[in-house]
Amino acid sequence: MFEGQKVRLRGVRPEDWEHFLQWDLDNDAQRYGWNVWPPLGTEAARDFARQESAKRPDRDEFRLVIETLDGAPAGSLNVHGADQRRGSFEYGIALAREHWGNGYGEEAIALLLRYMFGELRYHKVQAWVYAFNERSAAMHRKFGMVLEGTVRESHFTDGRYWDSYLFGMTRTEYLEQYGGHWGDLPR
Template sequence: MTSSAWVGEGVRLRAREPEDWEKSLIFEEDSDAVRSGWRLHPPRSAAQAKKAMAEQAEEQLDLDEFSLVIATKAENELVGFINTHEIERVHGTFAYGISVGTPHHHKGYASEAIVLLLRYMFFERRFQKAEAWVYSYNEASLAMHRRLGFVEEGRRRRSHYANGRYHDEILFGMTTEEYAERYA
């Protein structure tokens, strides 16, 4: 049996498919989960969500900057999204964002997705450091990043506005050596 770098014990990272639009639209209606991932947007129609997902499914993915679905390994059910951004090839650094729907919290999906993504970026794409910004009100994500071995590197005070309040953003980082020591 062959193995995939994109499949872990409980999750698989995969490209978006046109039929993912319904789950994605339901996910977008979970305001707390959306705020924890980035920012709340006005509601989209089913037609807009369907069109956007179909277009995203057709896009050619860049080797370094991309967005993937986090799906359960067994049922291939969409539970969230993970993406890379802030790609700095000269310095060998990148950032990522992750968002998992509330019904799927505390099941290990986010942690496993991050470990899979970092393995690809460090060992296939030769990046040397990953960064993640976490909002100060997202206690679960703060705890998860610490548990995964990320180092808190800084704080941007009152730089994120959500739900009527200003919040800090905490920067976490992990080097390829730190990853290898823990996960290789």
């Protein structure tokens, strides 16, 4: 269920700390993914991986490592803002720079949506993309998500305010696009 043709989603392991630490040294990638933070100490990075590794999914919120099929950690994604009453959730995703542009992001999101829609009965996914993140906006468009709105000057980084885009996709839209049964993945 969590394996596609390019990547697999797996739980975090304590030994992933070095990867998280390394990924966080790429400030541009951090900026695209969330926020720029000061470099983490090794103990804090160990702590982060240990804690993530020990967590059970909490109200449908969790983090998974994205790895290539030969087992190389490539990045991670996390589900947040999961609201069972509204049936909607959000996610964050970040790949290490050397893995960009291989279709990993698209497939990782497809695997996640198949699970959230097909197993947890969610109705809608929403994804926030900063306006300067053209790669991510292109990926979300290509994936078939709908640009639902622009929130003006809602984010601050690199010395100025930026707009944020809200992309969304319903379970029905996912099914229309990716096939009549849950086994289908983007081709």
